[in-house]
Amino acid sequence: MNTGDYKRLAPKELGRYMRYYRSKAGITAKGAAEVIGKTYQAIYRYESGTTSLSPVDMFRLLAFYGVAEDDAFTEPWETVDNPSRVKAAGSLRAQELMEVFASLGDQEQKVVMQVARLAKKSMGEDGSKPGCGELE
Structure with missing residues (x-):
């Protein structure tokens, strides 16, 4: 059109x-x-x-x-x-991320998981943005 x-x-x-x-x-x-x-x-x-x-x-x-x-x-x-087709596109992105994650080595996966945990942990109950933190 x-x-x-x-x-x-x-x-x-x-x-x-x-x-x-x-x-x-x-x-x-x-x-x-x-x-x-x-x-x-x-x-x-x-x-x-x-x-x-x-x-x-x-x-x-x-x-x-x-x-x-x-x-x-x-x-x-x-x-x-x-609208569920828009959500399905998001699911495809998640699937692609999982494939990339699976292709990483063990050490790289550990680093990604640490970063994800820090990001999740730094999110305050009030919805504040993630802060900076140290990797373990």
Whole structure:
């Protein structure tokens, strides 16, 4: 679909695409709202198709999500309509990481595990960011 053809999408379809792109980019509704000067509730209304998104705001959000205009609205509808497919892509990344980890030697795996434990341990209950620590 050509970017100009977005007008042919029903509001719910357009909203679903926008939610897909935001989710794929790992951006919160609050972050998206700040870009266009709206509330996060407005983002949810746009994504559910209950209110219209202006073309200017739509293109600003697409740019923020890292979607090139030529690539916008080209994904197969089955991918956009099924959020679990985005999660499946995350599962593939995890699988790839596990394969890389398995290819490491014993000593390298130990170092990776120490780093992971330190990162997890340094995450505070309050959600603070990881701090610096010494390897054991």
